[in-house]
Amino acid sequence: MAGVVSKVAVIGSGISGAVCASILAKNGISVTVFESARGPGGRMSHRRETSEDGRELSFDHGAPYFTVNSKNLEVQSIINEWESRGLIAEWKETFGSFDFSTKKFVNVDEEGSNKRYVGVPGMNSICRALCHEPGVESRFGLGIGRVNWLEDIDMWSLTSLDGHDAGHFRGVVTSDKNTFSSRFTNVTGKPPPIDLNSISDMALQIKEVPTIPCFALMLAFEQPLSSIPIKGISFKNSEVLSWAYCDSSKPGRLTSRLVYVCELWVLHSTAEYAQHIISQAGFQKPSSALLTKVAEELFEEFQSTGLDISQPYFKKAHRWGGAFPAASIAGEEKCFWIAQKRLAICGDFCVSPNVEGAIGSGMEAAAKVIKGMRLTPL
Ligand SMILES: Cc1cc2nc3c(=O)[nH]c(=O)nc-3n(C[C@H](O)[C@H](O)[C@H](O)COP(=O)(O)OP(=O)(O)OC[C@H]3O[C@@H](n4cnc5c(N)ncnc54)[C@H](O)[C@@H]3O)c2cc1C
Numbered sequence: 001m002a003g004v005v006s007k008v009a010v011i012g013s014g015i016s017g018a019v020c021a022s023i024l025a026k027n028g029i030s031v032t033v034f035e036s037a038r039g040p041g042g043r044m045s046h047r048r049e050t051s052e053d054g055r056e057l058s059f060d061h062g063a064p065y066f067t068v069n070s071k072n073l074e075v076q077s078i079i080n081e082w083e084s085r086g087l088i089a090e091w092k093e094t095f096g097s098f099d100f101s102t103k104k105f106v107n108v109d110e111e112g113s114n115k116r117y118v119g120v121p122g123m124n125s126i127c128r129a130l131c132h133e134p135g136v137e138s139r140f141g142l143g144i145g146r147v148n149w150l151e152d153i154d155m156w157s158l159t160s161l162d163g164h165d166a167g168h169f170r171g172v173v174t175s176d177k178n179t180f181s182s183r184f185t186n187v188t189g190k191p192p193p194i195d196l197n198s199i200s201d202m203a204l205q206i207k208e209v210p211t212i213p214c215f216a217l218m219l220a221f222e223q224p225l226s227s228i229p230i231k232g233i234s235f236k237n238s239e240v241l242s243w244a245y246c247d248s249s250k251p252g253r254l255t256s257r258l259v260y261v262c263e264l265w266v267l268h269s270t271a272e273y274a275q276h277i278i279s280q281a282g283f284q285k286p287s288s289a290l291l292t293k294v295a296e297e298l299f300e301e302f303q304s305t306g307l308d309i310s311q312p313y314f315k316k317a318h319r320w321g322g323a324f325p326a327a328s329i330a331g332e333e334k335c336f337w338i339a340q341k342r343l344a345i346c347g348d349f350c351v352s353p354n355v356e357g358a359i360g361s362g363m364e365a366a367a368k369v370i371k372g373m374r375l376t377p378l
Pocket residue numbers: 011012013014015016017034035036037040041042043044061062063064065066067142143144145175176178179193214216268320322323324346347348349352353354355356358
């Protein structure tokens with residue numbers, strides 16, 4: 001790390017924010033990451049659960065894996081570095097499709113030619129490591145509720161969701177579109193932390209991005225599901241299920257501590273199914289009764305494949321209200337940059353609705369901030 005010169009706040013510890021923070025720190029800019037959740041990762045989260053009989057389980061209940069287009073050399077270089085540090089590994093299992101109309105597996109081994117990468121031992125491992133690099137201070141469980149530009153001192157002032165002063169910063173990177181969109185208001189009833197209209201005439205360009213929801217179902221089985229010949233399944237002709245993954249088949253998962261766990265699976269609902277449930281129940285936090293109903297319905301659909309699927313000893317659903325952005329809005333720029341106020345906006349919604357897009361956006365936001373800081377030294 002070069003000599004530390006100035007402070008930037010990064011809002012969000014998902015992969016775009018974590019990548020951005022780590023690059024800033026490596027370039028001598030001290031960073032504070034603010035994350036409203038208890039831990040890092042955002043939609044690359046890893047969740048610990050305990051079964052009724054006390055077994056410790058853990059699931060990647062967000063992104064199950066990611067790929068990188070081999071022509072995307074910038075992102076590939078950062079991936080290679082993570083692989084050599086042991087933060088990620090290739091998931092080499094066989095993938096394929098299952099067609100509900102014929103009740104048959106199809107296209108086995110033909111699902112994509114790019115390498116599938118996973119974080120080790122969980123998808124959040126990458127963000128966790130990046131958020132703890134030298135020069136990065138991370139504050140988890142601290143959501144930002146207000147971001148104000150102070151013209152007289154040429155700085156940003158941040159306030160936490162519960163109204164406490166979170167500090168002054170020369171630059172801000174926000175990596176979640178909810179920090180400036182009406183979805184924040186739908187969920188919290190409060191105005192979004194950043195009022196783009198008061199900050200920049202670019203506000204009109206930075207559109208509201210609709211999101212696509214998804215329910216994830218975490219399952220633990222006593223015995224391996226030996227009737228299923230593959231470890232990643234995309235479903236065709238189902239209105240309810242889109243994917244199923246054998247989580248415990250990923251590299252670095254079943255440690256000796258988890259030896260009694262046997263086999264873990266994560267199922268993903270279709271967007272249509274999730275939209276239907278949310279249109280009835282609303283945006284607020286789902287009740288446990290609703291999550292139980294969703295868990296039953298997703299599992300019933302899994303069993304209706306006709307494959308031999310035993311009852312799991314653990315079954316729990318999670319709602320992702322905004323699993324994927326429905327549009328990418330930054331084009332070739334890959335992020336938004338408001339130079340006069342050193343504000344960067346990044347995330348998957350800027351480039352493409354996946355981990356690769358989020359990494360590329362976070363890298364570009366860091367490049368903009370580094371250049372901006374050099375142009376306006378203290
Ligand atoms: C079910 C599911 C399946 C997926 N499958 C795949 C896949 O197969 N392959 C793939 O490449 N991608 C997949 N994705 C998408 C991938 O996870 C995302 O594209 C990527 O993780 C987005 O990263 P991000 O940094 O842009 O946003 P996020 O991960 O959403 O990070 C934003 C962070 O900001 C935090 N935050 C928000 N507001 C505040 C605030 N006011 N104060 C403090 N913190 C705040 C949030 O808590 C969050 O941690 C999947 C996602 C889901 C949910």
